[in-house]
Amino acid sequence: MKYAYYPGCSLTESAREFDVSTRLVMERLGCELVEIPDWTCCGASAAEPVSKLMNYALPARNLAIVEQEMADEGITEVLAPCSACYLNLLKVNREVIGDRRLHGRVNEVLAASGLHYRGEVRVRHLLDVLKNEVGAKIVEQTITDGLRGMKIAPYYGCQILRPYPVFDEPGRPVSMEPFIEAMGGEVHHWDMANRCCGASLMMGHPEVAIRSVADILSDAAGADAIVTVCPLCQMNLEAYQAKARKAGGRGVPVLYLTQLMGLAMGLSEQDVQLAANLTMTPAVRRGIAARAWAGPAPAEDEEPAGLNG
Amino acid sequence: MNGAVRETWSPAPEADQMVLKELRETVGACMQCGTCTASCPNWHAMDITPRAMWRMIQFGMLDEILASKTFWMCSACYMCTLRCPRGLKLTSAMAALKRLAGIEGSRGARRNLAFYAAFMDDVEVHGRVQETSMMQRYFLKARDPMLPLSYVPLGLRMLGKGKVHMPGRGRGGVLRPLFAKAREMEGLS
Numbered sequence: 033m034k035y036a037y038y039p040g041c042s043l044t045e046s047a048r049e050f051d052v053s054t055r056l057v058m059e060r061l062g063c064e065l066v067e068i069p070d071w072t073c074c075g076a077s078a079a080e081p082v083s084k085l086m087n088y089a090l091p092a093r094n095l096a097i098v099e100q101e102m103a104d105e106g107i108t109e110v111l112a113p114c115s116a117c118y119l120n121l122l123k124v125n126r127e128v129i130g131d132r133r134l135h136g137r138v139n140e141v142l143a144a145s146g147l148h149y150r151g152e153v154r155v156r157h158l159l160d161v162l163k164n165e166v167g168a169k170i171v172e173q174t175i176t177d178g179l180r181g182m183k184i185a186p187y188y189g190c191q192i193l194r195p196y197p198v199f200d201e202p203g204r205p206v207s208m209e210p211f212i213e214a215m216g217g218e219v220h221h222w223d224m225a226n227r228c229c230g231a232s233l234m235m236g237h238p239e240v241a242i243r244s245v246a247d248i249l250s251d252a253a254g255a256d257a258i259v260t261v262c263p264l265c266q267m268n269l270e271a272y273q274a275k276a277r278k279a280g281g282r283g284v285p286v287l288y289l290t291q292l293m294g295l296a297m298g299l300s301e302q303d304v305q306l307a308a309n310l311t312m313t314p315a316v317r318r319g320i321a322a323r324a325w326a327g328p329a330p331a332e333d334e335e336p337a338g339l340n341g
Numbered sequence: 342m343n344g345a346v347r348e349t350w351s352p353a354p355e356a357d358q359m360v361l362k363e364l365r366e367t368v369g370a371c372m373q374c375g376t377c378t379a380s381c382p383n384w385h386a387m388d389i390t391p392r393a394m395w396r397m398i399q400f401g402m403l404d405e406i407l408a409s410k411t412f413w414m415c416s417a418c419y420m421c422t423l424r425c426p427r428g429l430k431l432t433s434a435m436a437a438l439k440r441l442a443g444i445e446g447s448r449g450a451r452r453n454l455a456f457y458a459a460f461m462d463d464v465e466v467h468g469r470v471q472e473t474s475m476m477q478r479y480f481l482k483a484r485d486p487m488l489p490l491s492y493v494p495l496g497l498r499m500l501g502k503g504k505v506h507m508p509g510r511g512r513g514g515v516l517r518p519l520f521a522k523a524r525e526m527e528g529l530s
């Protein structure tokens with residue numbers, strides 16, 4: 033299967049390890065990812081508070097490029113690994129297409145750069161493709177270094193299944209569980225799997241977002257690691273663990289699902305850029321190498337108390 | 342209206358009425374059941390509950406609405422939108438309230454919009470967000486001398502992990518025509 037790949041800005045900046053591991057793992061699983069030529073930012077959750085029209089036009093531009101330039105190669109589906117990118121792209125199909133007035137206005141904006149979107153590109157999240165196109169059985173066949181009962185807490189966050197629950201149950205998501213089990217890991221069942229990490233509230237009102245992060249981290253107690261499929265969740269859960277500990281949370285290593293899959297498939301730590309994760313201290317990495325995880329992220333990685341961090 | 346927001350999105354006088362009309366349409370069918378409030382992870386930081394906010398919109402209590410910090414505390418998690426028995430697009434309503442506050446230049450709007458505005462400016466200039474230049478824009482717009490300092494520890498850790506990159510050109514100004522057109526159409530020129 034061939035997909036138009038939309039990495040999104042984070043995966044070309046601070047979340048490169050998610051990009052690298054996604055490409056490697058998907059290639060092993062027989063999915064061909066063709067990066068959308070000249071793709072641009074989807075607006076994340078910053079566009080809507082500034083301009084309603086740009087909130088739709090920014091993602092629509094990328095879909096229009098796929099529709100106009102990639103259909104010849106037989107590519108009609110977009111794969112987005114980032115939850116915010118995924119929702120923004122999906123919103124165009126759900127909210128713009130079918131609303132004649134809004135569709136016309138969005139195309140009027142796109143026309144300013146010679147583009148037009150009819151609505152014929154399907155939007156898929158990485159996890160949707162893993163679940164419904166690849167399947168855990170295929171993943172199981174690629175596993176060489178099983179996780180030996182490592183306890184993994186799957187974290188889904190918000191925008192991946194809300195407000196559009198396309199491929200899983202938003203109240204109690206389970207789509208990552210078969211993959212964790214296929215890798216030989218054990219699922220940590222918890223209540224916070226779909227709780228919001230605070231998202232961009234971490235920038236303007238960190239004291240509010242930290243409270244959510246602390247709740248999530250304390251509910252992960254007993255797990256060897258949390259896995260995510262969103263760069264913003266990853267950043268919020270990883271970068272503020274020292275602050276969260278003061279608010280009652282605990283330190284837990286946080287990885288991308290694709291990094292863990294890559295490791296279980298026998299890729300090296302360098303291949304999946306494990307060292308790039310903020311919670312990957314030498315002790316945690318030794319634990320992973322031995323497939324028996326060390327405890328929580330040790331204090332050596334703690335940032336000095338900042339005002340905001 | 343404040344300077345930082347005007348740089349990019351400076352509204353025509355009718356823009357606020359358009360947003361208010363849209364808001365009333367969005368929450369008009371609210372039956373005040375309170376499910377949205379009960380679902381919100383950030384309710385503890387809000388001064389007016391989401392449920393009460395929709396009532397105030399129905400009544401057009403603009404001054405009270407703009408004085409509230411409720412909508413600034415929305416992290417766009419879509420839990421309320423998912424659960425509302427009336428199927429109302431409540432997360433969009435929270436975003437529309439942020440836009441309205443920006444247009445009206447209400448107290449705290451510049452500071453609260455600083456991050457979103459910095460993000461969008463960076464997208465307009467580079468086509469893709471360049472995190473380092475976006476943060477610089479954010480610090481400038483927030484006009485808070487302590488803010489950059491508070492990011493030093495995290496910045497250093499990210500630097501150590503190779504997560505900080507020199508701002509590149511991204512895709513350059515490829516999105517400028519789109520931004521210009523949208524501003525013209527939204528009466529924000």
Ligand code: SF4
Pocket residue numbers: 377380381382383384391414415416417418419420421422431432435
């Ligand atoms: S979308 Fe906003 S208002 Fe709704 S539940 Fe989430 S944070 Fe609360």
Ligand code: SF4
Pocket residue numbers: 370371372373374375376377378391392395424425426427428429431
């Ligand atoms: S959940 Fe929906 S109907 Fe109930 S109070 Fe909130 S907006 Fe109104």
